[in-house]
Amino acid sequence: MILLLLKVTVLFAAVLAILPVLGKATAGLRHLLCALALAVALLLPLTTLWAPHAIAVTLPVVFAVTASTKTGPAGISPGFLWAPGSILFLLRLAIGYWRLSRVARQPDAGAGVALADVSVPLVYGLLRPVILLPREAETWPDNQRAAAIRHERAHVQRHDLWTSLMAQVVCAVYWFHPLVWLVSRQLRHEQELACDDAVLSAGFEPADYAEALVAASQNLTATFLIGCHMLTNKSLKSRIARLLDSSLPRTPSTASRRVACLAAAVLLASLGMTWAQPPQAAPQDEKVYKMSEGITAPKLTQKVDPKYTEEARDAKVEGTVTLSVVVGADGLAHQINVVKPLDGGLDQKAVEAVQQWKFTPGAKDGVAVNVRAMIEVNFKLM
Numbered sequence: 001m002i003l004l005l006l007k008v009t010v011l012f013a014a015v016l017a018i019l020p021v022l023g024k025a026t027a028g029l030r031h032l033l034c035a036l037a038l039a040v041a042l043l044l045p046l047t048t049l050w051a052p053h054a055i056a057v058t059l060p061v062v063f064a065v066t067a068s069t070k071t072g073p074a075g076i077s078p079g080f081l082w083a084p085g086s087i088l089f090l091l092r093l094a095i096g097y098w099r100l101s102r103v104a105r106q107p108d109a110g111a112g113v114a115l116a117d118v119s120v121p122l123v124y125g126l127l128r129p130v131i132l133l134p135r136e137a138e139t140w141p142d143n144q145r146a147a148a149i150r151h152e153r154a155h156v157q158r159h160d161l162w163t164s165l166m167a168q169v170v171c172a173v174y175w176f177h178p179l180v181w182l183v184s185r186q187l188r189h190e191q192e193l194a195c196d197d198a199v200l201s202a203g204f205e206p207a208d209y210a211e212a213l214v215a216a217s218q219n220l221t222a223t224f225l226i227g228c229h230m231l232t233n234k235s236l237k238s239r240i241a242r243l244l245d246s247s248l249p250r251t252p253s254t255a256s257r258r259v260a261c262l263a264a265a266v267l268l269a270s271l272g273m274t275w276a277q278p279p280q281a282a283p284q285d286e287k288v289y290k291m292s293e294g295i296t297a298p299k300l301t302q303k304v305d306p307k308y309t310e311e312a313r314d315a316k317v318e319g320t321v322t323l324s325v326v327v328g329a330d331g332l333a334h335q336i337n338v339v340k341p342l343d344g345g346l347d348q349k350a351v352e353a354v355q356q357w358k359f360t361p362g363a364k365d366g367v368a369v370n371v372r373a374m375i376e377v378n379f380k381l382m
Contacts, residue, residue, distance in 0.1 A: 003348075004044060004045060005177070007044055008041050008044060008174060008177060008179075008180070009177070009179060011037055011040060011041060011044075012037060012041070012177075012179035012180060012182070012183050013179060015033060015034065015037040015183055016179065016182060016183065016186075018033065019033070019034075019186060024248070024249070025249070026194070026197065026248075026249045026250060026251060027190050027191075027193030027194040027196070027197055028158075028190075028194040028197065028251065030186075030190045030193075031163075031187060031190035031191050031193075031194050034183055034184075034186050034187035034190060035163045035166070035167075035187060037183055038163075038166055038167050038170045038180075038183060038184065038187065039166065041170050041173075041174065041180065042166065042169065042170050042173070082176070085175045085176065086172050086173055086175060089168075089171060089172035089175050090169075090172045093168050093169075093172065097124075100124050101124075112129060112130055112131055113130075113131045113133065113149060114130060114131070114132055114133070115132075115133050115134070115135045115137065115138065116132040116133070116134075116135070117135070118132050118133075118134055119134060119219050120134065120216055120217075120219075120229050120230050121133050121134065121137070121148045121149075121151070121152055121216055121229070121230040122152065122228060122229045122230065123152040123153075123155050123156055123161065123228050124161070124228075125161070126161050126162065126165065129155075129156045129161065131149055131152040131153065133145070133148065133149070134216075134219060136218070136219060140212070140215055143204070143208050143212075144208070144211055144212035144215050145212075146204075147199055147204050147208065147209045147212040148212055148216060148230060150198070150199050150202055150204065151195045151196070151198070151199050151230055152195075152228065152230065154194070154195035154198035154199065155191070155195055155228040157198070158191070158194065158195070158198075160191045160195070160228050161228060163187065163191070164187075164188065164191070164228060167184040167187050167188070168184075170184065171184050189235065191228070192230075192235065192239070193239065193242065195228075196209070196239060196242070196243060197250035197251065198250075200243065200250055201250050201251060206243040206244050206246075207244075209243060210240045210243050210244070213230070213236060213239060213240060213243075214236070214240075216230050217236050287369070287370065288326050288370045288371070288372050289362065289364060289369050289370065289371050289372070290371075290372055291371065291372075291373065294364060294365070295362055295363070295364055295369070295371060296362050296363040296364070297362055297371070297373075298327040298331075298359040298360060298361055298362040298371055298373060299359060299360040300357060300358075300359055301331075301358050301359060301360055302357065302358040303353075303356075303357045303358075304353045304356040304357065305353065306346075306349045306350050306352070306353035306354075306377055306379070307349055307353075308346070308349070308379065308381075309343075309345035309346060309349060311345055312343050312345055312346050312379070313381070315343075316381060317342065317343045317346060317379065318379055318380050318381055319342040319343075319378075319379060320340065320342065320376050320377065320378050320379070321338065321340065321341065321342045321346060321347050321350040321376070321377045321379070322338075322339045322340035322374060322375070322376050322377075323336055323337065323338060323339060323350060323351065323354060323374065323375045323376075323377065324336075324337045324339045324372070324373075324374055325337075325354060325372070325373055325374070325375055326370050326371070326372050326373075327359050327361060327362060327370070327371050327372075327373055328361065328370050329361045329368040329369055329370055330361070331358050331359045331360065331361050331368075332357075332358065332359070333354050333355060333357055333359070333375075334370075336351050336354055336355065338350075338351065339374070342379065343379075346379050350377040353377070354375055354377070
């Protein structure tokens, strides 16, 4: 769990550091970067299933240790705190969709557009998108109403409803992580700017569209409805200033999109493989000896007992993890590989514990050498 959170932190910290550098890039490209980062965060837990295990080999068992724990009262499990928070956020998301479905029941939604009791234009509906306009939109000039509709249709064309849903799910999964909320908020901001660019690219004059934004903001109130809203009360001034800046690019190139997608794939692969098992330093001497005549066996001088994970404790997992290690001439364990796995979390705990062990190294003719050995770590509930 800690390793996963470290990866997520590195991922979002990198994205938040890159975004200011892309200040002159298109909003669509910055939105794509945020969306890809959120998608990577959603996929990262799956990479823990790919941790490689070594092929079993026949070697003498030279050390064994038992990790035991009582089933009585223990510390609060991280899962005990995480799960209710995630459930509450997912429930809030479901309630938001339900409330919006009630508001949006309009029999006259011709061409996917309807008037409803909303304070700002928005689009909702993953499979059958519907654009909802405030009832005051009937009094707007035709060009302003058309600009608002074009903005919301850009959300549909860009599949923003789906990326927004993904962002909300990621926030529910990592609800306690502040960087996740920052990236999600940036994604929503960039998608509105990207739709602004789509309106201008469709031929609307910046001044006319700015008037449409001002008109839409007249009755703007805080809303908890799910969907892609045309604007918020915090973004109006900055968006109007951006509309009038003719030097900004409005449409990301296909090449830039491909580069961003490729970068996300590489990032997912690298983060998934990094620290899949704790990094192992190579022994100082390249030659590794097996236990045989003439080789003095290493002796354990200091050990750290492995701990049960809360998940394994709750599932009552018991058994043995067998590790293949090289006890180096420096008295430390190197090249630690899981030969006989038991449980993903317990395997990791066994490796982490053995990494901290210290030995009197094995010797050949009185000289410390690297010796390959096997270590059994027994996990037993008591």
